[in-house]
Amino acid sequence: MTESLHTDPDFSFLGKKIMEINSAIFKAEADQLLLPNNVISTLRVDVNGNIWFFSSCQKNVTPIYVTDFYSRLDYFNKEKSTRITVFGPAQIIPEMEAPDFVFGNVPQSLAERQVLLIRFKIEKAECYNLGRDEDDPWLQKLKANFQYWLFTGSGETRKLTFDLTK
Incomplete structure (x- = not known):
């Protein structure tokens, strides 16, 4: 397995990958x-x-409204064999504090539907089997190709680790 540590200061790479997959287990x-x-x-x-x-x-859920709680999201795309596991603190956002972009996606009433709006802060992410997508960082593509030629052959598993706690 090829593994490397990355940062993504503006979350453009991780954000794009997460939105492509869209569904996760919380x-x-x-x-x-x-x-x-x-x-x-x-x-x-x-x-x-x-x-x-x-x-x-x-x-x-009133007891956990006031505090952050640690959680994880597991995203998986079977077609691309891509998996992203994200770790970090989450917080329940009361309906009256929901940001404007949420209102078009809100069910008629959060209370009636028994759903909550969650804000999850990415602290660490692990991305597996990302292949050689065109939006990979160019240095990562070069490194992956070089390691592929030297060591692995066709059964390579890639792992990108993002530590975003800083």
Whole structure:
């Protein structure tokens, strides 16, 4: 496996890849009775590294409204054999504090549908089997091609790791 560490200060590379795949499994390390694992659709990835999405919930999530909770998102695209796992803190955003871009995507009432708006801050991301996409950083393409010629052959698995905690 070819592995390398990257930064993505404006989240353009990660944001584009995440929006291409769009669907992920959301796993919160908060109380699973209140926030169960579920499949989400990404609304937006902003330039600050926040992923915005709706998640299903149980009726009373008031105890976890006030604090961030650590969670992960697993994106997978079977056609391209691409997987992105993203780790970081998430926060439930009350309906009255939702940003303007969300309003076109809001179900009639968040409370009636038992869904919550979640803002997830990307701290770390791992991208697997990205192939040789045209939007890969040029240095990464060069490095991957060189390593492919020397070491691996056709069964190469690539892993890009992004540490965005700084």
